[in-house]
Amino acid sequence: MxxxxxxxxxxxxxxxxxxxxxxxxxxxxxxxxxxxxxxxxxxxxxxxxxxxxxxxxxxxxxxxxxxxxxxxxxxxxxxxxxxxxxxxxxxxxxxxxxxxxxxxxxxxxxxxxxxxxxxxxxxxxxxxxxxxxxxxxxxxxxxxxxxxxxxxxxxxxxxxxLGVSDLQLTAMSVCADCDRKMLKNEGAELHRGEVTAEKDSLCFLSQGVVCLGSVSLNRCQAPCPHSGVACFGCAGPSVDLITEPHLDLRNLIGRRLNMLTGVSEEEVTRYFQEDAKTLYAYAVASPVIHGKPTVEIREWAGPKPAAQGGE
Ligand code: SF4
Ligand code: SF4
Ligand code: SF4
Known part of the structure; x- marks a missing residue:
């Protein structure tokens, strides 16, 4: 049937x-x-x-x-x-x-x-x-x-x-399917998304560009970094972020950027809050996220929206 x-x-x-x-x-x-x-x-x-x-x-x-x-x-x-x-x-x-x-x-x-x-x-x-x-x-x-x-x-x-086949889904992050190489690139500065041809094989983080691949669950096979666009985490947080309340994308990404480029973790936090407004854009309504430090972002990423039009 x-x-x-x-x-x-x-x-x-x-x-x-x-x-x-x-x-x-x-x-x-x-x-x-x-x-x-x-x-x-x-x-x-x-x-x-x-x-x-x-x-x-x-x-x-x-x-x-x-x-x-x-x-x-x-x-x-x-x-x-x-x-x-x-x-x-x-x-x-x-x-x-x-x-x-x-x-x-x-x-x-x-x-x-x-x-x-x-x-x-x-x-x-x-x-x-x-x-x-x-x-x-x-x-x-x-x-x-x-x-x-x-x-x-x-x-x-x-x-x-439906019981047609066994479920074998990866618990890895997007990085597991990304071909870009995480290499040390001391001196790279934080900046928004452009990717130069000669850096096509270099990880976005090594270039100083925030990529959420390492903190996002792989349910996509990494099409964005393969196409020259940093991952913005549309499949939600990685398994470690979901299961470990003390982990937050801000400190995980901050640590990796610091290790690869030398940018300080404090600068990453400032950049997230003031420039990039980086948050769990696809999961912020989930109670899974509400204990994380990045949720402070509600204070500064969620100012009262101005009415459209007007003066
Ligand atoms: S951080 Fe982004 S660019 Fe770097 S390996 Fe992971 S998915 Fe690829
Ligand atoms: S933004 Fe979404 S589709 Fe693109 S790499 Fe990240 S999780 Fe995958
Ligand atoms: S915005 Fe929501 S409903 Fe639309 S494609 Fe994304 S997950 Fe699906």
């Missing part, structure tokens, strides 16, 4: 559902093994039919999200948190940096697309005070982070949850 799979989309951008479609021929193989009974981007199914596996994209930000998630949980045997928003809050979780009223004011009080400052009517979902990953609301059986998750890991994760 085919397994029944149901999906839903909470406060997310739909990119995770699009990534599922990106499975191409792997999706075809999967469809032969499963019946998709509810997929918001593919079919008009408002109810929550009984299913073996539920796949949820997005964080919980509104009363609608909370009710939908509880209905989904009640309708499925196994639930997968799909994508960094569902697992950690993801980009949707950046709302955690701001007060609810400030978010509403920034979005609705004036600006070119809402010059009259109208607020949503009574039928619209009500924004909750904060934003949380889905396991703060319901029990979750499996986690597939990524923004969006990489097709290889989607297929592997779904097959494992």
């Amino acid at each position: 085919k397994a029944r799979v149901s999906t839903d989309w909470l406060s997310g951008c739909s990119g995770c559902h699009v990534a599922m479609v990106d499975l191409h021929e792997k999706l075809l193989g999967l469809v032969e093994e499963v019946d998709f009974v509810r997929v918001p981007v593919l079919m008009d199914e408002k109810d929550y039919p009984k299913a073996d596996v539920g796949v949820v994209e997005g964080a919980v930000r509104s009363d609608h999200d909370r009710v939908a998630l509880e209905k989904m949980r009640a309708s499925v045997d196994k639930l997968i948190a799909f994508g960094s928003c569902a697992v950690y809050g993801g980009p949707s979780g950046l709302g955690w940096l701001h007060e609810r009223d400030d978010v509403m004011a920034a979005v609705y009080d004036g600006g070119p697309t809402n010059a009259g400052g109208e607020r949503p009517d009574a039928d619209a979902p009500i924004l909750e005070d904060s934003v949380v990953p889905i396991d703060e609301v319901v029990e979750v059986d499996a986690y597939l982070p990524g923004c969006p998750p990489h097709p290889y890991f989607i297929a592997a994760g779904l097959r494992a949850v």
Whole structure:
């Protein structure tokens, strides 16, 4: 008998559902093994039919999200948190940096697309005070982070949850799949992202560019550093950061930059706070992160957003 799979989309951008479609021929193989009974981007199914596996994209930000998630949980045997928003809050979780009223004011009080400052009517979902990953609301059986998750890991994760194959996912960081070499490069100064041709094989950190590959879980096979872009941690923190409360990306990256370039750890901290505004951009809404020193960043990375438009 085919397994029944149901999906839903909470406060997310739909990119995770699009990534599922990106499975191409792997999706075809999967469809032969499963019946998709509810997929918001593919079919008009408002109810929550009984299913073996539920796949949820997005964080919980509104009363609608909370009710939908509880209905989904009640309708499925196994639930997968799909994508960094569902697992950690993801980009949707950046709302955690701001007060609810400030978010509403920034979005609705004036600006070119809402010059009259109208607020949503009574039928619209009500924004909750904060934003949380889905396991703060319901029990979750499996986690597939990524923004969006990489097709290889989607297929592997779904097959494992469906019992088609054993799950063998790496617990390594992005660096494990990156070809760049971490070499000493004394004197390199901290700077933003450009990469020169002759340095294509040199690790970003050796060049004085902040790359979060060493503190990010490898659920992607390192496409960004391979394309000349430093990793910004979209699959969330590495296993050591999740399991060791005393570890923080600021001191781990600071230590590595210090070792490779000689830049002091104090300078790295200053750079993170004042110039780069480096934080757990994809996981800051997760309680896993809330004991870390970088969360101080809420004080200075999350100033009240100014209303759009205006003087
Ligand atoms: S994890 Fe990324 S792709 Fe998925 S819903 Fe969130 S923002 Fe969109
Ligand atoms: S820190 Fe970045 S550039 Fe350096 S090895 Fe790791 S992923 Fe590659
Ligand atoms: S390299 Fe980093 S930013 Fe790029 S996809 Fe992987 S985790 Fe995300």
